[in-house]
Amino acid sequence: xxxxxxxxxxxxASDAVAPKLGEGPRGARPRPALxxxxxxxxxxxxxxxxxxxxxxxxxxxxxxxxxxxxxLGNIFSPPMEITFEPWVKAWAxxxxxxxxxxxxRGFWNSVRITVPSVIISIAIAxxxxxxxxxxxxxxxxxxxxxxxxxxxxxxxxxxxxIVIILREIGIYGTLTGLVIVHxxxxxxxxxxxxxxxxxxxxxxxxxxxxxxxxxxxxIFLKIMLPMSLPIFVVAMILQVTGIWNDFLFGVVxxxxxxxxxxxxxxxxxxxxxxxxxxxxxMAATILTGLVPLIVYxxxxxxxxxxxxxxxxxx
Amino acid sequence: xxxxxxxxxxxxxxxxxxxxxxxxxxxxxxxxIFVGGTFWTVFYSFTNSKxxxxxxxxxxxxxxxxxxxxxxxxxxxxLALYGVLSLIFSLVIxxxxxxxxxxxxxxxxxxxxxxxxxxxxxxxxxxxxxxxxLNPDFGVQSVVRSLxxxxxxxxxxxxxxxxxxxxxxxxxxxxxxLVMCLMLAGLRGxxxxxxxxxxxxxxxxxxTxxFIVIPMMRxxxxxxxxxxxxxxxxxYDLVVAQTSGGPGISSEVPAKYVxxxxxxxxxxxxxxxxxxxxxxTVAIIIVPWAYLEFGxxxxxx
Numbered sequence: 001x002x003x004x005x006x007x008x009x010x011x012x013a014s015d016a017v018a019p020k021l022g023e024g025p026r027g028a029r030p031r032p033a034l035x036x037x038x039x040x041x042x043x044x045x046x047x048x049x050x051x052x053x054x055x056x057x058x059x060x061x062x063x064x065x066x067x068x069x070x071x072l073g074n075i076f077s078p079p080m081e082i083t084f085e086p087w088v089k090a091w092a093x094x095x096x097x098x099x100x101x102x103x104x105r106g107f108w109n110s111v112r113i114t115v116p117s118v119i120i121s122i123a124i125a126x127x128x129x130x131x132x133x134x135x136x137x138x139x140x141x142x143x144x145x146x147x148x149x150x151x152x153x154x155x156x157x158x159x160x161x162i163v164i165i166l167r168e169i170g171i172y173g174t175l176t177g178l179v180i181v182h183x184x185x186x187x188x189x190x191x192x193x194x195x196x197x198x199x200x201x202x203x204x205x206x207x208x209x210x211x212x213x214x215x216x217x218x219i220f221l222k223i224m225l226p227m228s229l230p231i232f233v234v235a236m237i238l239q240v241t242g243i244w245n246d247f248l249f250g251v252v253x254x255x256x257x258x259x260x261x262x263x264x265x266x267x268x269x270x271x272x273x274x275x276x277x278x279x280x281x282m283a284a285t286i287l288t289g290l291v292p293l294i295v296y297x298x299x300x301x302x303x304x305x306x307x308x309x310x311x312x313x314x
Numbered sequence: 315x316x317x318x319x320x321x322x323x324x325x326x327x328x329x330x331x332x333x334x335x336x337x338x339x340x341x342x343x344x345x346x347i348f349v350g351g352t353f354w355t356v357f358y359s360f361t362n363s364k365x366x367x368x369x370x371x372x373x374x375x376x377x378x379x380x381x382x383x384x385x386x387x388x389x390x391x392x393l394a395l396y397g398v399l400s401l402i403f404s405l406v407i408x409x410x411x412x413x414x415x416x417x418x419x420x421x422x423x424x425x426x427x428x429x430x431x432x433x434x435x436x437x438x439x440x441x442x443x444x445x446x447x448l449n450p451d452f453g454v455q456s457v458v459r460s461l462x463x464x465x466x467x468x469x470x471x472x473x474x475x476x477x478x479x480x481x482x483x484x485x486x487x488x489x490x491x492l493v494m495c496l497m498l499a500g501l502r503g504x505x506x507x508x509x510x511x512x513x514x515x516x517x518x519x520x521x522t523x524x525f526i527v528i529p530m531m532r533x534x535x536x537x538x539x540x541x542x543x544x545x546x547x548x549x550y551d552l553v554v555a556q557t558s559g560g561p562g563i564s565s566e567v568p569a570k571y572v573x574x575x576x577x578x579x580x581x582x583x584x585x586x587x588x589x590x591x592x593x594x595t596v597a598i599i600i601v602p603w604a605y606l607e608f609g610x611x612x613x614x615x
Contacts (some may be wrong), residue, residue, distance in 0.1 A: 041414060041417055041419065042419070044414060045414055045415075045419065045425055048411060048414075048429070049425060049428045049429070051487075052428050052429055052431070052432060052487065052491070053428060054447075055432070055440075055443040055444065055447060055487065056431070058443065058446065058447055059443055059446075062446065070452065071452075074456075074457050074460065075446070075447065075449075075452050075453055075457065076457060124339045124340075127336040128336055128337055128339065128340050130336070131332075131333035131334075131336040131337050132337070135330055135332070135333035135336075136333075137329075137330045137333055137334055137337075140333070140337060143337065143340055143341050143344045143345075144340070144344075146344040146345070146348060146349060147340055147343065147344045147348065149348075149600075150343075150344060150347070150348030150349075150352075152544055152596055152600050153348060153352055153593060153596065154547055154548055154569070154589065154592045154593060154596055155548065156569055156572040156573070156576075156585075156588075156589040156592055157351070157352050157355050157356075157589045157590065157592065157593050158347055158348065158351035158352060158355070159576070159589075160354075160355060160367075160576060160582065160585070160586070161347070161350065161351035161354045161355060162347065162351065164367070165346075183339075184343050184347055187339065187340060187343050191340060215332070216332035216333060216336075217332065241434055244436070245435070245436030245437070245438075245439075246436075247436065247437065247438050247550075247551040247554070247555075248550055248551065248569075248573070251573075252573070252577065262436050262438045262439075262551075265438055265439075265442070266438050266442075266554065266555050269442050269445075269555075270555070270558060278446060278449075278452070281442065281446070282443075282446060285439050285442045285443060288436070288438070288439055289434075289435045289436070289439040292434040292435060292436070293431065293434055293435065295434065296430075296431055296434035297427070297431075300423075300427070303430075303434070304426070304430070304495055
């Protein structure tokens with residue numbers, strides 16, 4: 001049991017959303033702590049948890065070792081001598097093709113892609129969801145259905161027509177183009193999210209505002225927006241992780257100097273030239289995973305709600 | 315219904331104008347990108363476009379060539395194998411984890427945080443980590459060998475016959491947390507009284523799960539299957555990061571075939587035909603589900 005305690009205290013420390021007291025399983029806690037059933041139960045859970053944690057652990061220890069130590073040894077052993085050089089190298093010196101300025105460029109590209117994409121897609125989808133919930137017009141449900149069905153079409157089917165459209169406008173290969181693409185493909189799920197949320201709000205609120213003479217934008221800005229902050233946070237979590245983790249659109253719609261972080265990471269690690277520096281690769285991998293991981297650990301329950309919202313249709 | 319905005323203006327088009335303006339992006343996306351783009355691609359899959367799309371029709375030539383290509387056949391076989399296994403294992407592992415989590419355990423939040431964090435990571439990160447762990451010279455294989463079992467062989471990423479299992483391991487690590495969460499939500503939706511009744515009747519727990527709880531969770535299972543399945547068809551980044559389709563062509567998948575033919579081999583016609591086949595695959599999954607969900611749903615009220 002000591003084992004359980006130590007594991008959980010360390011893990012609980014990293015769990016930023018540490019359980020609000022009083023929440024959790026319902027009902028009285030049954031049975032003594034050390035029954036055979038409990039040992040089986042917690043044993044299985046801990047083994048599973050270790051399996052899930054293993055890759056993260058391997059990433060971290062590998063990134064802290066020097067290359068000689070990696071060649072000698074065991075990927076699971078902790079570093080004998082901790083070095084942060086691989087991190088520095090991954091951030092500032094790692095090469096992709098001719099550029100040797102590390103992942104930092106990809107990081108800033110990703111920031112420049114993610115921030116506007118998140119803002120634009122949420123702005124469009126929230127207003128749209130509000131219109132679909134409260135201001136239905138002829139055909140609105142039809143277009144919405146097409147949008148939702150469209151979410152299941154593989155991106156590969158629609159990529160080339162978009163390439164042509166962007167090329168015609170003259171923004172193919174730019175960050176602007178990629179931002180537009182992310183806004184388009186974020187639309188189905190976000191619109192669904194907002195529509196369902198606004199539908200669930202009491203109708204009387206809307207009606208009272210209408211009677212008082214408020215218009216479309218007034219009701220949205222003064223009544224709906226202040227009431228729907230949680231759903232905006234959920235949408236942000238969904239979009240930040242989704243867009244940051246995207247690879248396909250990045251590789252199709254940008255050029256080498258505007259590659260987002262994921263694409264650059266893949267090019268660094270899977271490049272065939274030169275000696276493989278596994279510690280630098282792992283440092284780069286953690287750096288790329290860091291943003292969504294931070295979002296995940298900070299947002300906790302809301303993240304779960306976000307993906308559940310993404311999962312539950314209609 | 316709500317709204318309808320009886321502004322009483324004479325012009326029908328101008329009525330509810332703000333809502334229509336707000337919906338312009340949605341309407342454009344739905345019509346131009348989703349409907350237009352899809353038809354465009356299907357249409358051009360019957361041409362022999364190479365570097366640029368051209369309107370010279372060749373009938374179903376591209377499809378014949380596609381199905382004659384060993385690389386495409388491998389890709390489809392991989393997708394089928396990976397799809398079936400990933401569906402089964404995700405459901406089984408996800409459900410079992412959820413069932414364990416539902417035993418009124420302590421530290422539930424901690425466990426959930428651990429099981430779900432891989433889902434926040436991208437497929438690229440997932441693929442690269444597992445590429446490293448499964449590395450034959452440094453990873454699991456070498457560690458086990460250094461413990462004394464020198465003939466131990468576990469090298470999926472460089473063995474064509476089993477490379478798809480190497481990808482499966484990574485995919486399950488990344489995705490089972492989500493399935494667990496969905497299942498857990500489903501389990502929490504089951505009425506406590508069902509459990510009480512089963513306990514009173516002396517039905518063993520596993521039988522309660524198998525014959526009472528799982529059938530009751532049918533909607534959750536269907537949603538989960540649709541989510542997993544539509545993810546499977548799109549699998550691309552993971553393969554690119556972990557194996558780049560190798561060794562040789564043994565871990566190719568359809569999505570990668572499409573990308574390679576459209577943007578690298580300059581053979582657009584093939585890419586269009588392959589992506590149309592992907593669309594057909596999705597339709598095979600989605601149409602029965604939509605029928606069950608919306609067609610049959612009316613009877614259930």
